[in-house]
Amino acid sequence: MTLPVLGDLTWAPAIDHPDLLAPPVLAALQAWADVDLRVAGQVAVAAIDPDHADTATLNEVHGLPPEASANCVLVAGRRGDVERVAACIVPATTFADVNTRVRKLLDVRKASFLSRERAVAETGQEYGGIGPLGLPAGWRVLVDARFAEPGTLALQGSGVRRSKVLMTGELLCAAPGVEVVDGLGIER
Template sequence: MQLVFQSVTQQPDLVAAPVYQQLKALAITDQVQVAPIDPAYADGDLLSQHYAIPFAAELNCLIVQGKRQATVKYAALVVPYGHKANTGGVTKHALDVSKVSFAPLADVLAQTQMELGSITPLGLPSTWHVLIDPSVFEQPTVVIGSGRLNSKVQLPTTILRQLLNVQVVAGLAK
């Protein structure tokens, strides 16, 4: 089965509200497409098998929390599907923190207004960092979460560079 992507402007209800707000603010809604999916197939392996999405076009977005003394920083780590995110020294250095751990799920869901299993670097709080492995940009277009479990977005990778607080971090994917 193939996904049928259409402009996010035609189906704004298929993305989380903060995602659509950021796309509108950046004036890029015409460049981002969305497709409904069965939430049972939202995971990368299942998504690829059921909807014929190539693994090379899929991205993972993980949310971490970095700390240095009383300062807490949140960051989205964006890596190609099938790769682990280097949450050690590479992430610590990029965020200038002494400790990195996965962010508490309840905090992530509350602050992003997104659903578990569909967190995306689109529409994150303005104080959050977005760290992206350079290999992400080897693909002209990618598929990533929409903030809602019942859909995926497809976008040119150049859009990722336009997001707030973006850093391209060599060695982020391992």
Template sequence: MRPPLGTFDNAAPAAERLDLLTPPVAEAVAGGWGGFAADRIVYVDTDPAIADTAVFVEHHGPGLLDRPANCVVVAGKRGGEVTLAACVVLSRTPVDVNGAARRHLGARKASFAPMDTAVDETGMEYGGITPIGLPAAWPLLLDPAVADEEWVLIGSGRRRGKLIVPGKALAALPGAVLVEGLGI
């Protein structure tokens, strides 16, 4: 299969590679969502040693420079209550954790969630966390630029492998909200 973007040696419909995804991601991919069928999602096998965006783009070509998106877990705190959420921005922009994310969550303080918390709560590997298959109660904050991309390259739930997904499919995920200014 030829993926819709990038130069990858090993690509297949994600529905055929569920065994390579973490359980919450595999379940979400298999079920589809928001009118997006699983066959629209592509799995590409990648080397976990080059999972970090800059190295990944250097290895797989500059045509990917604007296509990767990062999914980070943030913790918003107000009083003694902590709200976990995921934020998705294009990789060329950082997440405005203390501005747009904090305000949207109604928190007094927001920060990146500790690695152990992010991994334990998502059931995914650190460095491969994806918005697909997140806990249903979590807010999923998306920068509108992500939804505007025809295709977006995101994590697969593991450091090995990536998913190529229509940007509009990410905006259709449960709990997804477009947040202006999330990516700065």
């Protein structure tokens, strides 16, 4: 098993670099590695300048293809007294179809983005570094089906702005709790 590599960043096994991961992300990776042997050898992490954490800047500075970047959007809606929250993971070349696809998947009348303050408080991750790993129990993790295509990579938040996590799209789609969804992202 070999680590994925991308751009000019220096990649290392994520599980071996807890200093580059938010505590909930590290805990999720460790638990996942206990049940899936691929995780230790195929989930990579790289340190980055936190000023370059935003997708467009990171891609430009490090020569990364935009289609490999996985943006994580947090959305919530209500059905009666029950709130339903989801993380939507879509390629950076798209945007999450919140008003149609996500709203229907959550079975809510209206879906809205979580506020920055709430996203940070509830995930234990830094804004601009939030990714699909280590999210609160009960949240759905919806991943665009494009990541399931052979040969895709998924560059995502590590929970902190000073690093990024990289794995194959296939592995992302196999992460605990992930739901692979056709048409989650709409082309820009």
